[in-house]
Amino acid sequence: MKPWPYPRWIAHRGAGKLAPENTLAAFRLGAQHGYRMFECDAKLSADGQVFLLHDATLERTTNGSGTAGELPWSALSRLDAGSWHSRGFAGEPVCTLEALSRWCLANACLLNIEIKPTPGQEHETGTAVAREAARLWAGAATPPLLTSFRPEALAAAQAAAPHLPRGLLLDSLWSGWEGFAQSLECVALVCNHALWDEALVEEARRMGLRQLSYTVNDEWAAQRLISLGTDGIITDAVDRFAPADPS
Template sequence: MTKKIFAHRGIPTLAPENTMPAFEAVVSNGLKWIETDLSITKDEDVFIIHDDKLDRTTDQTGSIETVDTEVVEKADAGSWYSDKFVGEKVPTLDQLIKFLNDNKINANIELKGVVGDDANYLADKLCLKFSKALDNLDPDIDLIISSFSPIMLEKMNKLNPELKYAVLFEHQAIQDDWNLVMQACNAKIIHPDDTDLTQQKIAMMKKYHYQINVWTVDDKERAKQLLDWGVDGIFTNKADQMKDLLD
């Protein structure tokens, strides 16, 4: 199986994370996989952003599921990073699909958990809108859908059972029931935290024939070690510096 380097939120060492310039940096560096995140607004539009709140990566404030689309549309997602990116926008789901199609880039798309009073309703809407958008995705593009939330994976799986699903685990979450979680989510791929990840733990996961993609690894020697131990992929903020590990 071909090893993978996933450009985590694009290449955030070259452009603000989860913006079109960060994704375009993946193309210019000859990489084939990106990792990115989906969230939904109060009025049910889907955007590419990692945090629950707008505060860290834009000039707006508040949790995305509590604000209307117009707040996200007017947000400056680049000025916090550098003057070069002033006015950069938060991408939409449709922009992401077009980018993947135009550049033949594969994607790991993480479904963010939805919180708040309307959480279940908005979670259903997020999955439904994502599912409909995938009708426009080039079928030759490889896609993995991941989440920390088994509920989000279950909702998406009901709509698209044919897709590839991955469960994200923080290191402290890999307990005796980890494989039950995998089975409950119909997941064939596991995304463990790099923290405290050992060769023995990787062998344990491989025993069940899961693909293993590890997050988030920015040290090149560590990435090489993990690949040598048999993991299938690495999520990294420095994908441009890791690409020769695939040679």
């Protein structure tokens, strides 16, 4: 296995559910709870800006409407991405990957960037996210980990920035995932935590893949994954799990 520079505990979308997801406010709050690695979702605006958003549409986490990737950054940048969560975060803007990179590098924090393309934009989004990540983290000691459920997006990222580490996201063990993980030269397998058992951990290790899990919010689930010897736990429960805990 290649050396693994990332910590076990990873804060989901910045601070889980304690702040508006994928905003700088969330990453700052996650850091206040001791987290030094974060997961975020990155997609592409209509005019090529890489920004953070999980959903294809804007309604759930902003005051906008419609498909996010169909709007230019000038429109996305004016949206309120905080009021939906609580009054204390009203006016929090949509965050670019560039803004998050500056914060991560200034605070010695690491990042897992999930490539989250608008449907039909897998290749363009994978290419843009990888190129932007390579530019923003050029010369950094530890680059971001790029992950995606979409092999097409990871293939585009591989072609655009082959030196950046990649991980395949799985919600089920669909037929042929092993071949994709190998052809994409992935360093990690990131699974729904319920998928992991001793056999899958052994198979991942045989393939040279680190084992990460999402989204782990219960003590029993975290302890099961630690007992299996897996490498990474992505959690919303940043106020309940202490990331500095050596266990």
